[in-house]
Amino acid sequence: MNTLQTVHGVPVLMCAAEGDLIRGERDALDLIGDAGYQGARWVVVPVERFGEGFFRLRTRVAGDIVQKFANYRLGLVVLGDISARTAASPALRDFVRESNRGHRTWFLSRPEELHERLKG
Template identity: 65%
Template sequence: MLDRSMILRLPAEGAPIRTERDATDVIGDAFGHGAPWVVVPAARLHPDFFVLSTRVAGGIVQKFVNYRVGLVVLGDIADHVAASNALRDFVRESNRGNQLWFLADEAELDARFATA
């Protein structure tokens, strides 16, 4: 079970996260808070994140992996998933792992951290 106090939660308001530099800034904040996990509202991610051919998601996720900081994308991304088989597969595979999760709501977040 993971301690929820060890999670850095980004607010829904704020500049979109689009670049690897943006990801590095968030990771730096996580280190500053001693947080091994970051929860990012789906609305904070630039729309290009959900179009895998842009490679935005790959660059951002790779930064989190390199620094060993877990990433949770929290919120409804059903429209993005419905528009892309590749994204659907990426989300499914990510949710099987222990580094990147796409979760719909707080209840899923609580359940995931309770079993982690």
């Protein structure tokens, strides 16, 4: 179940950890549609909701999903601990670092980090 919350005046669609896996663009578009309908500017998706292909950059799944969110001017937060994955993949570690420097896609381990980023 997705719920709309307001964080520091910003509408954020919070996705439940339980639910269908987000495996590609079609699944991302479903979330984007839901977010748009509810008036969200950000979508927070628990790491458990992403298929394993998302974290293997050579599959291009992550890039395709991130691009869809950018095309619709929606922020995407991947929420949860992916430290084991980034430790095993320098490419993923670099992708996460660059994403977190930007303003549209963030990889955050705790919900409190989202509150801190949207504060200002």
